[in-house]
Amino acid sequence: MKKNRIKALINLLDDPDTLVFETVEKELLKENHTIIPALEKKWENSYDETCQERIENLIQNLQFKKTRTLLKEWITTEEQDLLEGFLAVDRFxxxxxxxxxxxxxxxxxxxxVWLELNDSLTLLEKITILNHFLFNIHGFSINHKNIHSPQNCYLNQLLDTKRGNPVSLSLFYTILARKLGLPAYFVDFPKNPLIAIVHRDLAKRVHGKNTLSDVLFYINPSNKGSIASRKEVGYHLKKNNYSPQERFAEPQPDSLFLQRLLESLQYSFQEVGFSEKKDRVHELLKLFAKR
Known part of the structure; x- marks a missing residue:
């Protein structure tokens, strides 16, 4: 019965009466992305440009609805997988x-990278190997030639072009590091994300038993994985009056990492003049505020 009802609604998309279309559109938008194939079939069999345009808009709205649902599910999941979160943004x-x-x-x-690692290596040595393969062998880097391109924010484009922005590259770095068993976490460093390598026991051994931080050292994926010490990061924050330092030097939740990626995407759309897409990303960002 429902299938026949949807089919009937879709057949009304070429009705010249605007009120009829608005009613049909409202009903179809209550459905999910599973009706898209039926909409695409209607588009293929239609010779009415207005009808085709209506269908295209409907499909885009249903696809966005699906993206929003996936992102909302990811945000509310206790064990968040960064790769799945990154792909949810790609779906936009x-x-x-x-x-x-x-x-x-x-x-x-x-x-x-994994083939070159072994248990006898220190965390610093493992990071050095990861850096070598990611930045020297595979050639990943910041897209300085077109830093505001929205394409920099998508994982599939990052993998194809080897170019991204500071947030997307740091996200990808963290995903790889974790897959290799490295304790990598997002640090919301001002203007440029850093990755913290965290190990409680080693931190106490290296920085003293009274240390309040579990961070061993920091990595800057935007600068080919350069290593920064806790002292260097603390000095920079103090020099530029960033307070409290813990906010910008300690690991933050993965959800904030993904939020920064969407903020970067929103800014990119603004810079290239895609106001409609910028507004859509803003809708996705609202999901983080509701958490």
């Missing part, structure tokens, strides 16, 4: 993205 622009292909590409890069 690439709703039909093949996740398996992305998983395979990430796994392939991870394996090139």
């Amino acid at each position: 622009q690439y709703p039909d993205i093949n996740q398996m292909v992305i998983f395979q590409k990430v796994e392939k890069i991870k394996n090139t």
Whole structure:
């Protein structure tokens, strides 16, 4: 019965009466992305440009609804997977993205590094190897030529072009590091995210038993994985009057990491003049405030 009702509604999309269309649109938007194939079939069989435009807008709205649902589920999940969160953002622009292909590409890069690691290496030595493969062998870097391109924010584009922005590159770095068993966490350092390598016992051994932080050292993926000490980071924050220092020097939740990615995407759309997409990203950012 429901299938027949949806089919009947879709057939009314070419009705010239605006009030009829508005009613039909309202009903169809109550559905989810599973009706998209039926909408696409209607589009293919229609020779009415107005009808086709209506269908295109409907499909875009349903795809956005799906992206919003996935992101909301990710935000409210206790054990958040950064890779899945990153892919939820990708769906904003690439709703039909093949996740398996992305998983395979990430796994392939991870394996090139994993083959060079062993338990006798220190965390610093392991990070040095990861940096070498990611930035020297695979050639990942910041897209300085077009830093405001929205494409910098998507994982599939990052994997294809090897270019991203500070947030997307740091996200990808963290995903790889964790897959390699490295304790990597997001640090909301001003203007440029850092990655903290965290180990409670080693931190006490290196920085003294009375240390209040579990951070061993920091990594800057935007500068080919350069290493910064706790002292260097603290000095920079103090010099530039960032307070409290813990807010900018200690690990933050993964949800904030993804929020920063969406803020970067929103800013990119603003810079290139895509106001409608900027507003859509703003809708996604509201999900974080509701948590």
